[in-house]
Amino acid sequence: MTDPHSVTRRGFLGSLSAGGIMAGPTLLHFAQVTDSEPQVASSYRLIDTHVYLFQWPFRLIHSAETAELVRSLKNAGVTCAWAGSLESLLHRDIASVNARLHEECRKYGDGFLVPCGTINPMLPDWTEDFRQCVENYKMRVLRLFPGYHGYTLDIPEVGRLLALAHKCEIGIQITIEMEDVRAQNPLLPVKPVEVTPLGRWLEDFPALRLMLLNCHRAVPPQQLAKLVTIGWVYVDLGMLEGIAGLERLTSVIPIERICFGSFAPVFYFESALLKLAESHLPGGSLDAICYQNAETFSHRQPPYPRKGGFPMPYQRTCAVWLASSG
Amino acid sequence: MDFSPRLADIKQRLFPFPLEIWDGHTHLLGLPGKTPEERLERLLECASRLGIGRVCVFMGTKWQFDPTPEELREANEEVRRAVERFPTRAFGFVYVNPNHQVASLNEIRRHVRDGPMVGVKLWVARRCCDSALDPIVALAHDCDAVVLQHTWIKTTGNLPGESTPHDLACLARRHPDAVFIAAHSGGGNWEIGLRAFCETPNVYAELSGSDPTSGFTEMAMRLLGPRRVIFGSDAPGRSFATQLGKVLGASVDDDTKRLILADNLKKLLAPILKKKGVPV
Numbered sequence: 164m165t166d167p168h169s170v171t172r173r174g175f176l177g178s179l180s181a182g183g184i185m186a187g188p189t190l191l192h193f194a195q196v197t198d199s200e201p202q203v204a205s206s207y208r209l210i211d212t213h214v215y216l217f218q219w220p221f222r223l224i225h226s227a228e229t230a231e232l233v234r235s236l237k238n239a240g241v242t243c244a245w246a247g248s249l250e251s252l253l254h255r256d257i258a259s260v261n262a263r264l265h266e267e268c269r270k271y272g273d274g275f276l277v278p279c280g281t282i283n284p285m286l287p288d289w290t291e292d293f294r295q296c297v298e299n300y301k302m303r304v305l306r307l308f309p310g311y312h313g314y315t316l317d318i319p320e321v322g323r324l325l326a327l328a329h330k331c332e333i334g335i336q337i338t339i340e341m342e343d344v345r346a347q348n349p350l351l352p353v354k355p356v357e358v359t360p361l362g363r364w365l366e367d368f369p370a371l372r373l374m375l376l377n378c379h380r381a382v383p384p385q386q387l388a389k390l391v392t393i394g395w396v397y398v399d400l401g402m403l404e405g406i407a408g409l410e411r412l413t414s415v416i417p418i419e420r421i422c423f424g425s426f427a428p429v430f431y432f433e434s435a436l437l438k439l440a441e442s443h444l445p446g447g448s449l450d451a452i453c454y455q456n457a458e459t460f461s462h463r464q465p466p467y468p469r470k471g472g473f474p475m476p477y478q479r480t481c482a483v484w485l486a487s488s489g
Numbered sequence: 490m491d492f493s494p495r496l497a498d499i500k501q502r503l504f505p506f507p508l509e510i511w512d513g514h515t516h517l518l519g520l521p522g523k524t525p526e527e528r529l530e531r532l533l534e535c536a537s538r539l540g541i542g543r544v545c546v547f548m549g550t551k552w553q554f555d556p557t558p559e560e561l562r563e564a565n566e567e568v569r570r571a572v573e574r575f576p577t578r579a580f581g582f583v584y585v586n587p588n589h590q591v592a593s594l595n596e597i598r599r600h601v602r603d604g605p606m607v608g609v610k611l612w613v614a615r616r617c618c619d620s621a622l623d624p625i626v627a628l629a630h631d632c633d634a635v636v637l638q639h640t641w642i643k644t645t646g647n648l649p650g651e652s653t654p655h656d657l658a659c660l661a662r663r664h665p666d667a668v669f670i671a672a673h674s675g676g677g678n679w680e681i682g683l684r685a686f687c688e689t690p691n692v693y694a695e696l697s698g699s700d701p702t703s704g705f706t707e708m709a710m711r712l713l714g715p716r717r718v719i720f721g722s723d724a725p726g727r728s729f730a731t732q733l734g735k736v737l738g739a740s741v742d743d744d745t746k747r748l749i750l751a752d753n754l755k756k757l758l759a760p761i762l763k764k765k766g767v768p769v
């Protein structure tokens with residue numbers, strides 16, 4: 164009997180092996196032409212790049228029911244939410260996790276929820292999960308959980324995965340941490356992810372889009388600034404702390420690399436929205452943070468031109484900034 | 490500055506009804522400014538952006554786990570200078586150390602009994618169940634001052650002198666007439682911390698200084714009722730935004746939000762503020 168998926172699967176793997184870790188033109192072409200996410204007609208757009216569906220393993224979250232989450236995000240002004248699955252943390256059958264996420268977003272989101280599937284490169288045959296996410300579910304952004312899946316970012320499989328994302332123009336989100344280590348269940352301590360190895364991959368894959376989620380406690384500002392000079396590294400607002408945090412963050416990295424991301428419903432959504440009002444930012448910054456940068460990250464838009472912002476390419480400007488900041 | 494309609498829209502969504510906000514927990518360390526007054530000015534400027542009208546502020550411009558009498562004096566002088574510049578917006582709490590009992594009592598006399606401060610701050614020098622705290626609490630109570638004690642439960646291990654909520658409950662039972670604020674309410678492990686205060690009606694759970702994890706405010710409400718929960722930020726180390734989101738984002742009614750954001754703290758501080766002639 165013929166496996167209905169076998170041709171797609173063989174073609175996909177063939178394209179991988181033909182160039183070592185190169186993706187084939189079919190997949191690349193697909194990623195460029197697919198546009199399942201509807202455009203919002205209104206000029207008001209707020210893309211929340213860091214949201215989760217399903218239950219947090221450690222406590223019941225009031226707004227975690229998908230219908231309720233969608234309702235509360237829409238009430239708060241969100242026009243599109245990039246949703247990962249909290250099942251990804253501990254489940255091992257990642258293919259079914261991604262299938263449920265895709266179905267839940269389709270069922271409740273009505274285009275509002277954009278599923279961000281999970282890839283665990285420690286699993287055998289993870290490339291098939293990648294193919295399903297990109298080809299079957301038409302995902303443009305995928306999420307990694309190295310801390311919960313037990314790998315560091317320097318292993319060769321991470322290189323393979325990022326190479327594939329680079330070729331397919333898939334944005335990769337890496338969750339640096341999910342909770343304060345001082346507040347974790349003692350039976351399940353998970354350390355923040357060490358991001359130093361990313362420098363090498365960013366040099367190897369210059370067009371790769373990476374977004375670090377919940378990075379602000381674990382990644383020192385100078386290290387973040389350095390990564391941003393090497394490649395297309397973006398951050399969300401999760402775990403950005405301190406008074407007027409966005410003012411401080413924009414003195415370290417360009418506004419063009421900062422995306423609104425709330426980490427809801429694990430964190431109270433309002434905590435992220437209030438950050439936009441706590442800082443005084445240059446004119447135009449809010450639109451950049453609220454949706455323009457997210458669109459650039461997910462290859463929906465080329466970078467928006469910004470008056471007085473960091474000119475393109477960023478590398479030179481940031482290098483100058485780093486040199487002058489001591 | 491970005492004063493686009495978007496900012497107005499965000500504020501409208503966050504504050505659909507008028508709210509008075511008092512922040513029960515702020516510091517001077519980590520703010521720009523050459524003087525304590527300049528630091529406090531910056532803190533108040535950022536607080537105003539989110540509608541926070543009044544703040545309680547304590548400890549000086551350095552972190553000292555186990556301060557000497559001289560360091561206590563210096564820290565309290567800095568806070569006093571700052572709050573005297575903004576007497577109706579910032580209320581000082583005197584920082585004391587139970588390892589230096591005589592010096593601590595003198596600091597309370599100087600800054601609370603005879604000065605403008607309205608509360609006593611205890612941090613991590615000695616666990617608060619210790620009897621060394623008894624004279625400090627007694628004097629604070631005589632002055633109508635509230636006692637704010639840091640409490641955390643760290644999965645990674647507390648500091649040797651760092652109190653847990655259970656330590657504070659033990660102290661509060663020994664002083665049933667004194668009023669205590671449990672700073673952080675156990676911190677990130679608030680689910681364990683809040684349980685400690687169910688049987689101590691003289692302890693108020695304060696929400697500052699941990700990640701804005703969903704459910705914190707709702708559980709505090711469920712266990713302690715709406716009148717024993719107090720908003721605090723722990724700014725500038727923490728963001729006003731993240732901490733305020735714990736209340737504005739909570740699934741509780743608007744009256745409860747009003748109690749948590751201002752009314753409960755106002756009620757605790759009203760007697761001493763009145764004595765000092767500060768309009769409430």
Ligand SMILES: [Zn+2]
Nearest residue numbers: 514516698723
């Ligand atoms: Zn504090």
